[in-house]
Amino acid sequence: MDELFVICDVREVQEEEVRGFTLARLGAGGTEPWPILIARKAGRLFGYENVCPHGGGRLDTVPGEFMDEEGNFIACGKHKAMFDLDTGHCFIGPCQGQQLTKIDLIIDEGDVCITGVPLTDEDGLDIPDPDAHPEVMIAPD
């Protein structure tokens, strides 16, 4: 069996929530950022690449508009496309009829994992860890 790569704890994605993660995938040119999303509805988890078929950018560019208000659909904040959670099919918006790219998720001992994708530990983005404590400097008066 291929190696499992842990993305997060299942409890990190709440009911009717979509969360984005940036993984690092090995491509032809080396390590490249791979934005994905994980959504949860009725206890089920869904994984897709976080790439809008309309503009080719991330779906979560507008804070708070990653899902519709009722928590039923994945949304692209940029031009308001809506995607079915089960299929990734866009049913309204400028990319109507197109699909998000599905990612098969594996739940292993409470972790959300993927497998079969060449990933690295580095994200290649040089983005500061949001959980890291800021460095505090005390300067004399």
Ligand code: FES
């Ligand atoms: S970029 Fe997503 S709907 Fe236009």
